[in-house]
Amino acid sequence: MKKRDLLTSGDLGSQELDNLLDLAARMKGRHPGSLLAGKTLALLFFDRSLRTRVSFEVAMVQLGGHCIVISPEREMYDLEPTEQAVMDGRAEEHVKDAARTLSRYVDFLGIRQVAKSGPWERDRRDLLLRAYAQHASVPVINLESASEHPCQALADVLTMRENLQRLRGRKLVLAWANHPESRSPGASHSVLTLAATLGMDVTIAHPLGFELDEAVVQTARQRAGDSGGKVQIVNDLDAAMQGADVVYSRSWGCLKHWGDAEREAMLKRALQAWRIDRELMARTKDALFMHPLPVRRNVAVTDEVLDGPRSVVYDQAANRVHVQKALLAWLGQ
Ligand code: CP
Secondary structure, three states, X not given: OOOOOEOOHHXXXXXXXXXXXXXXXXXXOOOOOOOOOOOEEEEEEOOOOOHHHHHHXXXXXXXXXXXXXXXXXXXXXXXXXXXXXXXXOOOOEEHHHHHHHHHHHOOEEEEEEOOOOOOHHHHOOOHXXXXXXXXXXXXXXXXXXXXXXXXXXXHHHHHHHHHHOOOOOOEEEEEEOOOOOOOOOHHXXXXXXXXXXXXXXXXXXXXXXXXXXXXXXXXXXXHHHHHOOEEEEEOOHHHHOOOOOEEEEEOOOOHHHOXXXXXXXXXXXXXXXXXXXXXXXXOOOOOEEEOOOOOOEOOOEOHHHHOOOOEOHHHHHHHHHHHHHHHHHHHOO
């Protein structure tokens, strides 16, 4: 049987998504202790992480398996991703050899690499992740790339389902937030795709110049067309909040100037008002407040909202364990 990977939210069909969420909900109540006994997951973190790293380690422990965590930039050789490269530069090892070797040791590979050197047309392709997926013979899981963060989005929609029961027709506002640094749109892309797949009415609210990837928005519109959902884009945060059931706050970088931190910082100078506060939340239908974390307090969202009764940010983080158990069980079949 051909191995499955999870590289993007779009890799999951509607029925698969429902099945995974049902399995995660069942696994939340109990620890199926020996399902992955003797199995190993290698986690390669080219970038920092708190939640992804710890939640995958805990998920493997709860399934009876084992994790190996590697910081490739300190612990592995520099990798060459290009086919037929003449390797006379800095790279000591081809990604094909690393992927094939790791596949002989472990049962799953997880990779986090958020490419930020620009331009977006190159970084959006998640070349290293895709090279690993191409050459590994074991399932490869995206732990967050420039383009996608599917594990986060699975935890997000599970959290929404637990709180709202029915998601079809519910209004989700995906609200751009200010941030002093350039952040990947991966989490936003992934939750957009899954929410559209589940028939939600998604409003993307962002300032001009901070458009999400056109192809991802197009896929979400197609998915919404199939599920009875909607996807619309507005540039007015105040208006977007009307009638919202969920406010999902996240910063993402300017894709047109991706990799150019100075240019992006200039664009953001006048955007301090893109911060979720009590007044904005009061326009909603007593909406849940969500954020994938880490969050810049009182820049993206006020303490009052983040620590308030409608904030479910720690439930999102906790649900990472359960959706990842379901994912590992499914990929490991
Ligand atoms: N949300 C998320 O992926 O958190 P980390 O960057 O801490 O893994």
